Amino acid sequence: MTIYFYKVDDPYGCFSNFSPHCIHLLGQDWATVEHYYQAQKFVGTKDEALILEIASAKTPMQAATLGRDRTRHIRPDWESLKTEIMREAVLIKFLTHLDIQSILLSTGDRLLVEDSQIDYYWGCGKDKTGQNHLGKILMSVRQEIRQRL
Structure with a gap:
């Protein structure tokens, strides 16, 4: 059975990057x-000062809005690094917070899918044909944590 997640308040909402887990x-x-x-997009760029603003954003949505500002200059290697950067952050999140690590491990070998209607890279998109990279990262992190235990 596939586990779909998206909103923080829904079941498995802790899998969202917006979940309140530092x-x-x-x-x-x-x-x-x-x-x-979002902050990592600006490392080494002329808009690097934006990192501090993103870090102090009051909500993850504010951080996302700042990071998605198309008038800013993102690092030239972003496309090649973004998945690795996301995986590192997700791994740290689940190694840090044992309560949600337990939830992740409880999913067994089930397929995890970010049920974003608009994101075809990180999620599955409206028609479920997206690449689901966040789900794939979560499954990879789940496997890595299992191997560490």
Whole structure:
């Protein structure tokens, strides 16, 4: 049975990057995976000052909005690094928070799918043909945690 997740308040909402689970990466605390992910777009760019603004955003949606601003300059290697950056943040999240690690492990070998109607890269998209990279990362993290235990 496939597990679909998307909204933080829904079952398995802890799988969302917007879930209120802080992480510590690169010597800094981040309120959510979304905050960290969006900030990494600007490392080494002329818009690097935006990292601080994203880090202090009050909500993950505010962080996402800042990070998705098309008038800003993102790092040239972003497309080749974004999946790796996301995986690192998701792994840290589930290693840090044992309560949600338990939820992830309880999914067994079931398929995990981000049920985003608009995102065909991280999610499955409206017609369920998306690449589901966030779901794939979660399944990979689940397997890595199992091997560590």
